[in-house]
Amino acid sequence: MNVKTKVQLSLMMFLEFFIWGGWFVTLGTFLGHNLKATGAESAMAYSTQSWGAIIAPFIIGLIADRYFNAERILGVLHLLGAFMMYQMYMAVDFAGFYPYVLGYMILYMPTLALVNSISFSQMKNPAKEFSFVRVFGTIGWIVAGLIISFVFLWDSETSREEGLLKNTFLMVAIASAFLGLFSFTLPKTPPKVKTDEKISISGILGLDALRLLKDRNFFIFFLSSILICIPLAFYYQNANPFLSEIGMENPTGKMTIGQGSEVLFMLLLPYFFKKFGFKNTLIAGMLAWTVRYFLFAYGNAGDLAFMLILGIALHGICYDFFFVSGQIYTDSKAGDKFKSAAQGLITLATYGVGMLIGFWVAGKITDSYIMGDGVHSWTDIWTFPAIFALGAMILFAIFFKNEEVEYKE
Structure with a gap:
């Protein structure tokens, strides 16, 4: 360029x-x-x-x-x-x-x-x-x-x-x-597909890659991807209101620590991937969600504010180690014929189905723990996604059989 x-x-x-x-x-x-x-x-x-x-x-x-x-x-x-x-x-x-x-x-x-x-x-x-x-x-x-x-x-x-x-x-x-x-x-970026070319709805949505679910390991990964998006939705929906409500100053600015962490761990991902393998990298990513939410549950804006900052800083591990590693794994399993379809399927499953369920659950849980004057019982709210993420991690750890996945930079 x-x-x-x-x-x-x-x-x-x-x-x-x-x-x-x-x-x-x-x-x-x-x-x-x-x-x-x-x-x-x-x-x-x-x-x-x-x-x-x-x-x-x-x-x-x-x-x-x-x-x-x-x-x-x-x-x-x-x-x-x-x-x-x-x-x-x-x-x-x-x-x-x-x-x-x-x-x-x-x-x-x-x-x-x-x-x-x-x-x-x-x-x-x-x-x-x-x-x-x-x-x-x-x-x-x-x-x-x-x-x-x-x-x-x-x-x-x-x-x-x-x-x-x-x-x-x-x-x-x-x-x-x-x-x-x-x-x-x-x-200029002209159209990639000729107008007279046949195109199917299943191809657009990535459903052509559904046959990959016959592979037991990929099915477990696919299911885990949907499940982990439920606690992920809690972070998107509740993190800023939570930090604001408990009195943390400049909450939005402090949440950018998570994006800085994302850049750092993106650079470190190849090392972890090669050193510990795909399965352990994903387990670390899922476990980080549990740790993050327990830090949110028991931290505060005063003497335990460092717990909240640490929870925000874990974003790089939470996101990169699971979602980026998952994209690499999906690419390796799909083969040349279904690369695009497989990535489309995972996107539909996570940002579509998984987070749709997650936002609904987060809304229900949040409304269930409102105390007087609209103040929330955040310890109870954050404990739910922490335990859920732990359960998803255990499910993945037990049923996913370790396999070699090449990291291509």
Whole structure:
């Protein structure tokens, strides 16, 4: 890639994840403080991510890959997303907010595949070149959190009481409009599939890879992937409201420690993978979820604040060791014929089915442990996903037979 293209793709990734991190992290806190939403309503809002993940393959497979350049679709989706985000900013109750967050996530989730497609099409050696571009996405997410906490102080107790947290949606709407316009200047990425080529719904959703489930090990991994997404949903939905409610200062900014950890452990993953093997790496990732949630359950914003910070910092192990390792394992099991289908199937199972169930469960559990004045019994709430993650880990450890998986950098 030439320098201009590298800069364009890096800015694209920065904005893509700045947009996501700029509102999704604080969504639960906003819903509780600004819209007085219940745990069940928060679950509905977060579940829009899963519905977006389920619908996204149809937009990519039936439209983007067949009729239009990827960069143009990206531009249109983000411009429409800017409108949806502005309507979320203007909402005064959950009933008026929900249709727009649902519409937004249906528009946004396909863009995650589009930015990858645009990037890969410009790279001669994606295995070596993509990581440089993709890391700017993580940086974008971190910058969004730091701006919210340390520049505008929107997640401070005073700002929350004044309702200023809704300004995150306005910030993201502006960034989305900018990325929408900027997308039309990106390198041309024409459709990959000819319009007269036959395309099946099962192929779009990755269902062609269902035959991999006949392999006992892959079935156990597939089932474990769905199960571990249930406790994962608790983190997305409850972490920021939890930290805000117990009085931690600058919670959104401090949560960016998790993204820094993600970058660090991504670099360390090849070592762990080669040293301890695939099974032990996944077990470590699943066990980290249990440890993290127990740290949240028994930590506090005072003398035990280090437990909360450590729990946030475990994000790199929680995410990289399970999900990234899982993508590598899926790639190795699928073979050339079903690589794309298999990755699509895992995405549908985790971000679609697994997290859809997880958000619903998290909403029910959260509503079950409300004490006086809307204060939650967080020890009880966090204990549930901790034990659930431990159970999923034990299931995987017992029934998954160790096998060699090659790590290809």
